[in-house]
Amino acid sequence: MMKESKSANFTQEDLSFVPPSIDSASLLSGESYAYYTPVPAAITPHGTKSENGDLLESTPCVLGVDEAGRGPVLGPMVYGAFYLPLDLHHSLLAEEHSFDDSKVLTPGVRANLMRLINTPGQKLFESCGYAIKSLSARDISSGMMRTGTAVYNLNAQAMDATIEIIRGVVRDRSVDVREVYIDTIGNPATYQQKLERIFPTLKITVAKKADSLYPCVSAASVAAKVTRDVALEVLYEAVLRAKQAEDASETPETWGSGYPSDSKCVGWLRQNMDPIFGWGNECRFSWGTAKEMLETKGGAxxxxxxxxxxxxxxxxxxxxxxxxxxxxxxxxxxxxxxxxVEII
Structure with missing residues (x-):
């Protein structure tokens, strides 16, 4: 059941909020991309010096990682990393704003939290930073559909996305991350051992349902989920504009959530499959739903x-x-x- 939170005073403006983690040009061209917020004012990175040249003490931080959109046939898979000072981990995220697994928060609450994270003057903005890695449907499919030993499966792509955004925060932005919490679908122990070999100085905890156990993972879940939801809207609006350019009177049906279990999504795929090219950059051709449709509907x-x-x-x-x-x-x-070519 979806729930409200202490940050539930959202408006229509929240629901239409487009976060800076949305790169429309990359989404429409089928490119994967990464986005990082500036390091917030409350965090002093490694190597920061005072005005008189003295080296300042860095701020110990905690970082959480979660994803959104692993299972859909449409749209990107988005990984999010969220970090903040260790001493604010529970008080700011859990107590003041009631972050939780994004799947149990209403869309309005998620949108409101994402807006607060990105609004100067808000405590979440001044104290927290986040990173996004958006893996496009095209890149996911091209990796999975390689042959032989060159296959780049979804787990490997997910691992590489996790490593990239942690490195982007810890190494490239010099944030003093001490603890890392990561949500996982696979074997937590195996996943954790791999990451510990890559980041030996970090205290890493990989756990199932981490998005409901650790507030920083909950916040990463919200950042990833809102980014993916808005990305899906950007892609759909582009498809809609293209359809209406061909026939201004046409009002295509929505593609729903983008999941294969969603009848609206399956219906949209059936009605909008080109017999030669299938679909556009919005579709994961490596998914069984798309493969079967191409085979049974006479793909050339x-x-x-x-x-x-x-x-x-x-x-x-x-x-x-x-x-x-x-x-x-x-x-x-x-x-x-x-x-x-006719489609029957």
């Missing part, structure tokens, strides 16, 4: 020519007749203007 098969001894393929071999033999000049002659 392309036979690529084999290279000759010099590594070059002949152009006329790109055009294959129904019998599987090269159609030569007929194929070249029909290259323009004969694309007609």
């Amino acid at each position: 098969r392309v036979d690529w020519p084999e290279d000759d001894e010099d590594g070059n393929g002949r152009l006329d071999q790109l055009f294959i007749s129904g019998s599987g033999k090269a159609s030569g000049q007929d194929g070249l002659r029909n290259w323009y203007g004969n694309r007609k």
Whole structure:
């Protein structure tokens, strides 16, 4: 059941808030990207000097990591890292703002918390920082659909995203992180051992349901979830604009949550599948839902020519007749203007 929190005084402005972690250009081009907030004023990084040149003591911090969007067939998978001073961990996040697993907070509460995190003058803004790694549907699929030993599975991509954002905070921004808490779906012990080898100076705890156990992971969950939700809206609006440019009277159905279990999502995929290209950068082609739909709905098969001894393929071999033999000049002659495929 979704619940409210002490930060539940949200408005319509909160629900329409677009956080700075949204990179529309990267989302629309199918690129993965990372985003980092500036180190907040309440945190003194390693190596900071005073006005008279004295080295200042760094601020001990805690950092949490969580993801949103691991299972959907549409949209990015987003990893979030959230950090703040150790002495504020529970008092600020748990007591003042009642952060919790993003899945049990209402959309309005999540949006309000995300706005507060990004609003100058608010204590959350002045004391907390966060990082986002958005893995695009296109990049997720291209990694998973490699062959043989080159396969880059989802767990490996998730691990690399986690390592990247921790390094981005600890090494690149010199934040004195002492404790790290991470939510996991797989084996916590194995995951933790891998990270401890990479970050031997950090106290790392990997646990299932960490987003409901550790406030910094709850906050990371909110940052990741809100970023993914807004990213999905950006992608859908782009698809909607493209459809309406073709037919201004058309009002395509929504794609829902983007999960394969969502009937709206499956219905949208069926109605918007191109027989040649499938879908756009918003879709994870490596998901069973997409693969099955392409196979059962008559997705066009392309036979690529084999290279000759010099590594070059002949152009006329790109055009294959129904019998599987090269159609030569007929194929070249029909290259323009004969694309007609029906979807049944």
